[in-house]
Amino acid sequence: MEATIARPHGSRLGPALAAGLVLASAIALQQVLQAPLSRHAKEAHAKEAWNAEIGLEALRQKRCWAIEAYESDLVRTILVLCQIGGGRRGLWGGLFFRRTREGGLIVVTGYATTRDRWEKVIRRDGYRPIALIPLP
Amino acid sequence: MDAIGVRLEIAWAALKEVAHRIWMRRWRDALASLQFALMMLGRAIDDVLGR
Numbered sequence: 117m118e119a120t121i122a123r124p125h126g127s128r129l130g131p132a133l134a135a136g137l138v139l140a141s142a143i144a145l146q147q148v149l150q151a152p153l154s155r156h157a158k159e160a161h162a163k164e165a166w167n168a169e170i171g172l173e174a175l176r177q178k179r180c181w182a183i184e185a186y187e188s189d190l191v192r193t194i195l196v197l198c199q200i201g202g203g204r205r206g207l208w209g210g211l212f213f214r215r216t217r218e219g220g221l222i223v224v225t226g227y228a229t230t231r232d233r234w235e236k237v238i239r240r241d242g243y244r245p246i247a248l249i250p251l252p
Numbered sequence: 253m254d255a256i257g258v259r260l261e262i263a264w265a266a267l268k269e270v271a272h273r274i275w276m277r278r279w280r281d282a283l284a285s286l287q288f289a290l291m292m293l294g295r296a297i298d299d300v301l302g303r
Contacts (some may be wrong), residue, residue: 155299167269167272176280191291191295212262212266214284214287219291222281222285223269224269224284225266225268225289226269227265229261233261236254236255236258237258237262240255240258241295
């Protein structure tokens with residue numbers, strides 16, 4: 117006579133719990149990873165993505181963490197710096213403007229680099245800080 | 253040497269801007285960027301020559 121083990125039937129709670137656990141873990145992991153990954157994307161790849169148009173858009177949409185403006189009589193250029201990343205690297209995007217004959221401003225280029233390299237640009241080309249009047 | 257690197261970095265960014273603006277057919281903007289790129293290249297050469 118063989119002993120038979122009675123199988124519990126109607127209990128699908130186990131697989132459902134396991135699936136829920138997996139899903140919850142995946143969501144938690146994504147939440148934990150998302151912040152450092154997006155920070156990495158902003159800082160490490162901002163240099164490649166930044167140009168004059170993206171810079172202008174960042175200024176328009178007030179996406180800069182901080183803004184500074186400088187003018188150089190030596191290179192007759194206005195430099196607007198927009199902080200795009202925090203941390204040790206201190207990443208800033210810069211936009212170079214020149215005055216047109218009609219009295220307007222034209223953006224000639226834009227690129228991003230670390231704060232210490234901007235300090236070198238400011239020093240080398242004699243940029244002096246100018247007042248930046250915030251938009252209402 | 254580092255100052256030359258900084259200037260070349262700016263000049264390179266400006267040259268890319270020129271190419272982009274030519275592609276977009278914004279001739280006047282391209283000319284302004286070209287002027288700026290050439291000025292930065294000139295300054296880099298000045299740095300190399302130690303002037």
